[in-house]
Amino acid sequence: MATILILGGYGAVGREAAVALVRHLPTASVIVAGRNPDHAQPIPGATPLRVDAADPADLARALTGVDTVLMCAERDNVDVARACLERGIDYLDVSASREVLAGIAELGDLARRKDARAVLSVGLAPGVTNLLARRCLEHSGLREARIGVLLGSGERHGPAALGWTLDGLGQLDGRWPMPFPAPYGVRTVHRFPFSDQYTLPGTLGVTSVSTGLCLDSRLLTTLLAAAGRPAVARLLRRPPVRKLVLALLGGIHLGGDGFAVTVHSGTVAASFSGARQSRATGVTAALLVRRLPSMPPGVAHIEQLVEPAAFLAELAAEGFDLNLTCVR
Incomplete structure (x- = not known):
């Protein structure tokens, strides 16, 4: 029986991943770990565990007897990945940060020596966006694409996710109109540092790719863009201001919990949408864990x-909407 450890398992994504793993891998032992399990709701079929992944001794204890680790937090990810791979434990990471994924990518030789796998870009963006991009590029014959990510501003996110969004404001500039599937229509997206636009040139040979973000609330999208201005972004990096803004954002839930991602390459487009992006990421992770035995080490x-079409179709069967044939 396989044992799967979810680090950061009490956040929105970790919880959704645990629920999906219990359902899709009923014979596996799913351990949901975090620093404060007492604050989390129990997940039927999963075992809670208190773990501080930043403590090497605590992490080593948690990894004993584990076959696969799913990382659903941004906390010493490269060190955690190294610790897993050194023990021959498979590792998956839902991080959307370029620096985190680049650091883990350097562990390829270690993974191959230990006959272990590390899977990156596991989630909605990056993840589903990467697969949509590959599909569009294969059909357009081009080496350029634009990616749009629309997130529901009414979905509840933890302080770590909100903090990551604040940190991304002001890093990149540029905006453009992006057609999303109904009911959203054309929205203005603002370039945001999702990692897919940095990794796709290496994995798919893309020469030009940009990823833009918007929210289902047009008002909050406008405020998001204003917060990305250099002077405002610098202000948001001040600890007292950052703490206050995170507290305010945690209490604001304008909009709904819907999401949509879309990719355009020339005249070819594809989209994926539904409710609760955290669930989309969790289910994506679970489906990848199920495929690990067939994946090569590295x-x-x-x-x-x-293969994009087959995987996305299986993901869509979980209650999401997929359009792989749209041509504009």
């Missing part, structure tokens, strides 16, 4: 490991 991104 470190790779999702678009290098699975």
Whole structure:
């Protein structure tokens, strides 16, 4: 029986991943770990565990007898990945940060020596966006694409996710109109540092790719863009201001819990949408864990490991909407 450890398992994504793993891998032992399990709701079929992944001794204890680790937090990810791979434990990471994924990508030789796998770009963006991009590029014959990510501003996110969004404001500039599936229509997206636009040139040979973000609330999208201005972004980096803004954002839930991602390459487009992006990420992770035995040792991104149409169709069967044939 396989044992799967979810680090950061009490956040929105970790919880959704645990629920999906219990359902899709009923014979596996799913351990949901975090620093404060007492604050989390129990997950039927999963075992809670208190773990501080930043403590090497605590992490080593948690890894005993584990076959696979799913990382659903941004906390010493490269060190955690190294600790897993050194023990021959498979590792998956839902991080959307370029620096985190680049650091783990350097562990490829270690993974191959230990006959272990590390899967990156596991989730909605990056993840589903990478697969949509590969699909569009294969059909357009071009080496350029634009990616749009629309997130529901009414979905509840933890302080770590909100903090990551604040940190991304002001890093990149540029905006453009992006058609999303109904009911959203054309929205203005603002370039945001999702990692897919940095990794796709290496994995798919893309020469030009940009990823833009918007929210389902047009008002909050406008405020998001204003917060990305250099002067405002610098202000948001001040600890007292950052703490106050995170507290305010945690209490604001304008909009709904819907999401949509879309990719355009020339005249070819594809989209994926539904409710609760955290669930989409969790289910994506669970489906990848189920495929691990067929994957080669090493470190790779999702678009290098699975065939887009088949994987996306299986993901869509979980209650999401998929359009792989749209031509504009």
